[in-house]
Amino acid sequence: MMQEDVLTKKIIACAYTVHNKLGAGFFEKVYENSMVIELRNNGLKVEQQCPIPVFYEGIKVGDYFADLLVNDLVIVELKAVENLNRQHEVQVVNYLNGIGLEIGLLINFGSSVVVKRKYRKYNLTSEP
Numbered sequence: 001m002m003q004e005d006v007l008t009k010k011i012i013a014c015a016y017t018v019h020n021k022l023g024a025g026f027f028e029k030v031y032e033n034s035m036v037i038e039l040r041n042n043g044l045k046v047e048q049q050c051p052i053p054v055f056y057e058g059i060k061v062g063d064y065f066a067d068l069l070v071n072d073l074v075i076v077e078l079k080a081v082e083n084l085n086r087q088h089e090v091q092v093v094n095y096l097n098g099i100g101l102e103i104g105l106l107i108n109f110g111s112s113v114v115v116k117r118k119y120r121k122y123n124l125t126s127e128p
Helices: 002-022 028-041 086-099
Strands: 046-056 059-070 074-079 103-109 113-119
Touching (some): 002 113, 086 103, 086 113
Antiparallel strands (some): 046 059, 059 074
């Protein structure tokens, strides 16, 4: 988890850089494209709108298209809304559960940058 913590800090720093340069008021896609540039400029591997398979009971049931997948470890969901709501957060956790990654970031480029770290929930009642 240490690797992911260092990585998420870099991603968050990139989000602040993008917001400081662009400001508020753009569509999500503008921030997404800008984040790709900023993350790559910081030496990170980033895939944009890449299909990630989602499995249920070991069977592929569809694809999730991550806004950003960074270093194959962290999904980043971007928003450009006035306020994040619980549904945005639940969506990220569901994606993590479906694709098996441990951590995701929900980043909102509203009037200021708001970041929520979300973690995959483990089903404690299931057997390993």
